[in-house]
Amino acid sequence: xxxxxxxxxxxxxxxxxxxxxxxxxxxxxxxxxxxxxxxxxxxxxxxxxxxxxxxxxxx
Amino acid sequence: xxxxxxxxxxxxxxxxxxxxxxxxxxxxxxxxxxxxxxxxxxxxxxxxxxxxxxxxxxxxxxxxxxxxxxxxxxxxxxxxxxxxxxxxxxxxxxxxxxxxxxxxxxxxxxxxxxxxxxxxxxxxxxxxxxxxxxxxxxxxxxxxxxxxxxxxxxxxxxxxxxxxxxxxxxxxxxxxxxxxxxxxxxxxxxxxxxxxxxxxxxxxxxxxxxxxxxxxxxxxxxxxxxxxxxxxxxxxxxxxxxxxxxxxxxxxxxxxxxxxxxxxxxxxxxxxxxxxxxxxxxxxxxxxxxxxxxxxxxxxxxxxxxxxxxxxxxxxxxxxxxxxxxxxxxxxxxxxxxxxxxxxxxxxxxxxxxxxxxxxxxxxxxxxxxxxxxxxxxxxxxxxxxxxxxxxxxxxxxxxxxxxxxxxxxxxxxxxxxxxxxxxxxxxxxxxxxxxxxxxxxxxxxxxxxxxxxxxxxxxxxxxxxxxxxxxxxxxxxxxxxxxxxxxxxxxxxxxxxxxxxxxxxxxxxxxxxxxxxxxxxxxxxxxxxxxxxxxxxxxxxxxxxxxxxxxxxxxxxxxxxxxxxxxxxxxxxxxxxxxxxxxxxxxxxxxxxxxxxxxxxxxxxxxxxxxxxxxxxxxxxxxxxxxxxxxxxxxxxxxxxxxxxxxxxxxxxxxxxxxxxxxxxxxxxxxxxxxxxxxxxxxxxxxxxxxxxxxxxxxxxxxxxxxxxxxxxxxxxxxxx
Numbered sequence: 001x002x003x004x005x006x007x008x009x010x011x012x013x014x015x016x017x018x019x020x021x022x023x024x025x026x027x028x029x030x031x032x033x034x035x036x037x038x039x040x041x042x043x044x045x046x047x048x049x050x051x052x053x054x055x056x057x058x059x
Numbered sequence: 060x061x062x063x064x065x066x067x068x069x070x071x072x073x074x075x076x077x078x079x080x081x082x083x084x085x086x087x088x089x090x091x092x093x094x095x096x097x098x099x100x101x102x103x104x105x106x107x108x109x110x111x112x113x114x115x116x117x118x119x120x121x122x123x124x125x126x127x128x129x130x131x132x133x134x135x136x137x138x139x140x141x142x143x144x145x146x147x148x149x150x151x152x153x154x155x156x157x158x159x160x161x162x163x164x165x166x167x168x169x170x171x172x173x174x175x176x177x178x179x180x181x182x183x184x185x186x187x188x189x190x191x192x193x194x195x196x197x198x199x200x201x202x203x204x205x206x207x208x209x210x211x212x213x214x215x216x217x218x219x220x221x222x223x224x225x226x227x228x229x230x231x232x233x234x235x236x237x238x239x240x241x242x243x244x245x246x247x248x249x250x251x252x253x254x255x256x257x258x259x260x261x262x263x264x265x266x267x268x269x270x271x272x273x274x275x276x277x278x279x280x281x282x283x284x285x286x287x288x289x290x291x292x293x294x295x296x297x298x299x300x301x302x303x304x305x306x307x308x309x310x311x312x313x314x315x316x317x318x319x320x321x322x323x324x325x326x327x328x329x330x331x332x333x334x335x336x337x338x339x340x341x342x343x344x345x346x347x348x349x350x351x352x353x354x355x356x357x358x359x360x361x362x363x364x365x366x367x368x369x370x371x372x373x374x375x376x377x378x379x380x381x382x383x384x385x386x387x388x389x390x391x392x393x394x395x396x397x398x399x400x401x402x403x404x405x406x407x408x409x410x411x412x413x414x415x416x417x418x419x420x421x422x423x424x425x426x427x428x429x430x431x432x433x434x435x436x437x438x439x440x441x442x443x444x445x446x447x448x449x450x451x452x453x454x455x456x457x458x459x460x461x462x463x464x465x466x467x468x469x470x471x472x473x474x475x476x477x478x479x480x481x482x483x484x485x486x487x488x489x490x491x492x493x494x495x496x497x498x499x500x501x502x503x504x505x506x507x508x509x510x511x512x513x514x515x516x517x518x519x520x521x522x523x524x525x526x527x528x529x530x531x532x533x534x535x536x537x538x539x540x541x542x543x544x545x546x547x548x549x550x551x552x553x554x555x556x557x558x559x560x561x562x563x564x565x566x567x568x569x570x571x572x573x574x575x576x577x578x579x580x581x582x583x584x585x586x587x588x589x590x591x592x593x594x595x596x597x598x599x600x601x602x603x604x605x606x607x608x609x610x611x612x613x614x615x616x617x618x619x620x621x622x623x624x625x626x627x628x629x630x631x632x633x634x635x636x637x638x639x640x641x642x643x644x645x646x647x648x649x650x651x652x653x654x655x656x657x658x659x660x661x662x663x664x665x666x667x668x669x670x671x672x673x674x675x676x677x678x679x680x681x682x683x684x685x686x687x688x689x690x691x692x693x694x695x696x697x698x699x700x701x702x703x704x705x706x707x708x709x710x711x712x713x714x715x716x717x718x719x720x721x722x723x724x725x726x727x728x729x730x731x732x733x734x735x736x737x738x739x740x741x742x743x744x745x746x747x748x749x750x751x752x753x754x755x756x757x758x759x760x761x762x763x764x765x766x767x768x769x770x771x772x773x774x775x776x777x778x779x780x781x
Contacts, residue, residue, distance in 0.1 A: 012308035018430035018680050028292035029429060032303045034530060
């Protein structure tokens with residue numbers, strides 16, 4: 001990424017998404033992930049079927 | 060704009076210090092008001108502060124606030140008066156708010172008695188210490204130029220014995236000392252938090268040494284970040300973590316980076332109110348607000364124009380034009396306000412602008428690269444190409460599943476054995492259990508290692524030992540230790556295909572209180588129901604039943620406390636691979652066996668895809684979310700691919716039930732199939748526009764080619780939903 005590239009909210013969102021959906025071995029990233037998790041909306045946290053998929057019967 | 064909420068109160072208990080650090084903003088910068096201030100905050104001023112704080116907490120409806128006992132050196136005021144003051148503050152505020160009280164000290168007077176008293180009074184302690192002796196002696200000396208290191212190191216050792224009140228260490232950077240020397244020292248002592256501060260400066264007073272070497276701080280900061288990120292990431296360094304926070308859109312939690320708001324005021328030893336005391340570097344009286352604790356409410360201080368002006372400097376539109384158009388302004392936030400001071404007041408970038416720009420750009424690159432490494436779309440090294448059509452179908456994929464399982468199991472076995480060996484070597488209370496497990500025949504040990512609970516346990520243990528913190532779904536910290544081994548020692552295989560409802564804590568802990576696990580009475584009632592559901596699957600497709608036994612080891616009966624009691628809930632989680640979590644009740648009654656079969660197949664398909672994804676990533680990491688026809692909220696493409704993988708199999712199941720199942724579920728099957736067909740069509744179209752890996756595209760193609768029953772020809776006589 002060049003120094004001239006503008007930091008946009010999309011950049012932040014992409015980084016947050018990568019953080020939330022990846023298992024990290026680096027403790028610094030783990031702590032960052034937990035801080036992002038703590039601040040994230042529920043829809044951001046449980047974002048996929050790879051984390052507690054719930055479903056509901058229509059019967 | 061309403062006044063800001065002041066939540067932090069920096070109370071100067073002493074205006075003098077028993078050290079003479081040459082960079083100190085109190086004594087060696089522009090403001091010299093310490094010379095005329097009382098040496099200590101008087102009893103009357105302490106009492107008045109308590110009253111003002113109590114009134115403000117009520118008025119501003121604070122639930123929590125922070126009082127930082129500061130100086131000079133606050134311990135010059137004496138331990139007993141400090142404890143008394145802390146007690147008085149809390150007593151005045153009462154139960155309406157929690158008051159966190161901390162003390163910032165140079166450590167010279169931090170005796171064992173002081174620590175014992177502070178611990179009893181719940182006063183946390185932060186220590187100022189720049190690093191090893193050669194670093195600390197550069198600046199942190201007595202007025203006679205003597206080293207303070209030995210006494211401070213002794214204080215650090217004592218403080219380490221009181222982790223309950225050890226808040227952290229603050230170190231001022233001297234770029235002539237290599238970052239590796241600093242990190243080696245602090246790694247040895249492991250403070251709970253470490254904060255690096257740049258020496259204070261502004262455009263009329265350059266940071267020391269930079270006139271000679273313009274890159275001296277940039278080089279130091281980048282080298283220090285790399286060292287920290289690569290070799291010492293277990294040390295919580297607030298300076299760098301604040302940068303990572305800002306890069307992910309979080310509040311940085313420090314006044315050095317990022318936007319923010321005024322939340323702190325200072326009370327000097329004469330009781331007068333002041334702004335952030337670092338403003339002392341810009342001029343005499345620069346911190347002065349108005350009035351004192353004797354005559355002025357804190358709410359009046361919060362509403363002062365000076366505070367409003369300070370607030371504006373912490374927001375984007377209050378920054379200089381150069382800052383507002385900068386590429387990293389949203390991360391640096393203009394930097395520390397006092398560091399911006401110059402000929403045009405605060406209307407220019409920080410004196411450390413070049414350093415911040417270089418460091419932030421570097422941190423972004425490192426963060427981006429580290430995350431990309433984890434989300435590469437290619438098959439993992441050493442994995443052969445795969446026939447996804449054979450994998451998808453239980454009748455043809457058993458060899459592929461076996462190979463995937465073998466590779467996963469080998470990793471689980473290695474991790475498990477390593478974890479147990481570590482416990483055996485520790486010779487603690489759990490060593491006996493560890494040794495006993497290590498003496499088991501290899502196949503028995505491997506079976507234990509492959510248990511979903513064992514995998515969750517050993518992963519948590521390994522991460523914790525690497526300095527990571529592992530959390531449950533609802534945010535509780537997970538702790539893995541050898542106590543789990545006694546449970547594992549009692550496990551013997553009874554030959555049953557699944558362990559059902561076993562009280563295995565590591566099948567449950569990852570979900571905290573988000574999931575309720577059924578008690579024995581429900582388990583007993585649901586036993587025959589489960590047998591019936593498994594029989595339904597076996598009679599439909601014995602290969603699928605065999606594949607489910609191949610991939611999964613445990614079934615747990617659960618309830619979602621947040622779901623409607625009439626809803627049937629099930630889930631899977633990759634932290635406990637091979638465990639199927641299903642609900643078995645609807646209100647007070649057991650669910651239909653066909654619904655349970657549906658749940659088991661559903662969650663098995665998730666587990667099957669997890670198994671594949673451990674070796675063959677399917678979707679490239681993206682923040683993009685897409686519409687899922689099965690959900691009301693937007694989903695990431697990975698979630699949608701999982702859904703498609705699940706519902707292709709469930710469509711086969713309900714087609715079977717439509718043709719061969721009991722008549723009472725015929726209408727249900729028709730409805731289910733019509734909806735599934737429509738949803739799959741929509742999902743295929745959406746996934747076609749998503750960035751799947753080569754493997755993901757191949758699997759999607761296989762799924763799309765799976766035939767569907769013609770409902771009309773089969774007498775369904777229903778229209779598909781729009």
